[in-house]
Amino acid sequence: MPSGLLALLDDVAALVKVSAASLDDVPTQVAKTTGKVSGIVIDDTAVTPKYVVGLDPSRELSIIWQIAKKSLFNKILLLTPAALVLGYFAPFAITPILMLGGAYLCFEGYEKVHSMFVPHAEETHGTGEVKVITPEELEKERVTSAVRTDLILSSEIVAITYSTVSDQPLVTQIAVMLAVAVFITAAVYGFVGLIVKADDFGMHLAKKKNASTQQLGRNIVKFMPTFLSILGYVGTAAMLWVGAEIVIHGIPFLHHLVEAMEHALADIPVLAWLAKVVACAIFGIILGFVIEKIVVLVKGMLKRSK
Template sequence: MPSGFFALLDDISALVKVSAASLDDVPTQVAKTTGKVSGIVIDDTAVTPKYVVGLDPSRELSIIYRIAKKSLINKLLILSPAALLLGYFAPWAITPILMVGGAYLCYEGYEKVHSMFSKHHDEPIESEAVKVITPEELEQERVTGAVRTDIILSAEIMAIAYSQVTGQPIVNQIVVMLAVAVFITVAVYGFVGLIVKADDFGVHLAQEKHHPATQKIGRGIVTFMPRFLAILGYVGTAAMLWVGAEIIAHGIPYTNQLLHDLEHALAAIPAIAWLAKVLVSAIAGLMIGFVVDKLVKLVKLILPDKRVAKNAA
């Protein structure tokens, strides 16, 4: 009996050593995954600040915290387990689901581009279309919209994280995916928080109690931030189109090969190769978004409007 007990302890000790050795690779796998999702992280970072524009400045950090909390919960409790379960039971389903998400990103990006160039001020405004809402309702709408967009991006992040640990022990898979979820969420929304409060920091530096040079820096920050946020909005829209189209392209062998061929043809100049791929993907995303927009409008024409039916009743 004692020998059997010590043999069991030896087996447990060996298992712990193997697990520990395996977990040593976790930081490397997390870093590798973070690098692969850099485009999506840029998209998430660029898109989020617009959700607090026009709201009470005192509520900005609170709104970002709400979005970040929901994003982290979605990653930890929904997307990570879903990726693990799908990877085990139905690995074939991951790519189509991501492609649908990619199409949604293209649609969102196209809508933003369309709104930039369409002349809404020339269109008559119907009194029925005007909706008066409270600041609290507006804040809730913004949070809901941000979370809806974030969950698509987060799904892609967690799918890529899973792709980096397939074939690894289950403990490794879980630890890496949880680490990626926490690290990226904190990094993205921490940076977003710094962006949206930078103007307040500038106002603080511009106060007369500080040195004139410090005041000048503060005024410069205040002047620059609106332009920076505008540029960031354009970058976010472009990133939505680029990332969405690239997700779809990776799900189709032919288009995936075309992207690889494009990168290979320009491999001598990596920056140009990356820029060309992004530009092609963004244009393709705009075209996909246009098609999805027409399909959405067609469905709305075919299906009865529940609000009209309710008012008629």
């Protein structure tokens, strides 16, 4: 009996050592994964501020907190378990799902680029009536829309994270996925909070007695619209680049072409990276254009069938 207990304790100790060794690698895996999803993180950060535009400034941080909580809930309790289960029972489905998400990002990116050059006409309704909603209803709509967009981006983040650690022990997979979910959510929505309150901070400085402090505050207030505009362009570019790269990675022929281009420019790393980003963005616009035409065609067919 004692020998059996000792053997069990030895097994437990061995399991603890393996788990500890796996957990030691977690920070490295988190850093590696965060680098891979940086484009999606940039896009998420760039997209979110628009959901609080036009709302009561006193509600801005509350709205961002609501979105952040639901984003973290989705990543930890929905998407991470789904990725682990899918990866165990149907690992072959991970790449196609990633490619579908990448194609959607290209479609969204193309829509944004298209709207920059060909603004959509305002939709008119036969009655000419304007729908009136309360600030509370508008806030709820904005949060729902933001969470829906975040869910798509979070799905990509979780899927990429899983694909990065799929060859690691289960303990490492879970630890890395949870760590990435918490870190990215905190980073994205923490930065978004700073962005949306920057103009308030500027106004606060502008009311100070010191002339240089007042000027700094006024400069911050003046710069924020330009900064948000630049952030929007960066987010669109990141969306096209990341979406296209995900799709290209799942198509061997295109993936080899991109790799060959990078190898040809290997002596100039910055140029190699820039060439890849530009090539991916162009491919993303083309793919988004094709998807948009398919969507319009399908909608037209469904409308005619009715």
